[in-house]
Amino acid sequence: MGRTAGRDPEQTRAALLDAAAEVVRERGISATLDDVARRAGVSKGGLLYHFASKHELLLALAREWLERFRVAVLAAVDPADDAPGRLVRAYVRVSVHEALDAAATRDALVLLAHLSSVEAITDLARADALRWQEDLRADGLPQDVLALVLAAADGVSAQPVWGMEPAPQELERLRDRLVALTYAEG
The missing domain is CATH 1.10.357 (Tetracycline Repressor; domain 2)
Incomplete structure (x- = not known):
């Protein structure tokens, strides 16, 4: 999946952080990057473009x-x-x-x-x-x-x-x- 249509990189980053917040609230820090990417409607590669690791995502x-x-x-x-x-x-x-x-x-x-x-x-x-x-x-x-x-x-x-x-x-x-x-x- 390429760049999500209609979203610029900052919007995608914000969507990833929102999705991460939801998923972490539901599953704790054991939530996976796949869970976050799916919730944000982006590929795992798209997530990794913005956040190189789960640790980096959680810190952000x-x-x-x-x-x-x-x-x-x-x-x-x-x-x-x-x-x-x-x-x-x-x-x-x-x-x-x-x-x-x-x-x-x-x-x-x-x-x-x-x-x-x-x-x-x-x-x-x-x-x-x-x-x-x-x-x-x-x-x-x-x-x-x-x-x-x-x-x-x-x-x-x-x-x-x-x-x-x-x-x-x-x-x-x-x-x-x-x-x-x-x-x-x-």
């Missing part, structure tokens, strides 16, 4: 998920907000917003759990977490406020994994309260 998938979150947070920074904690507020808004879609959150966390069994991906995630830690600490909030707000935002974003699906109004109130804490005097 993890990078994409981590980068997608970073881009969403940076896009959520309010340009009119110049008070300390503006990045933290964006992080909270994105984390709580993602928790509103419980099924998507569950899917993302299941995928990330499977991917975290690959040592190179764990290293990648650890480096990303350290980068977030550095960026958020430099955002100007007192450390205790930062720790409390991040723990709550991260915790609420993981609730769907455990079957907890707070009402949207509950999540919006929590988001607003966490954001308000970032403005409180330390």
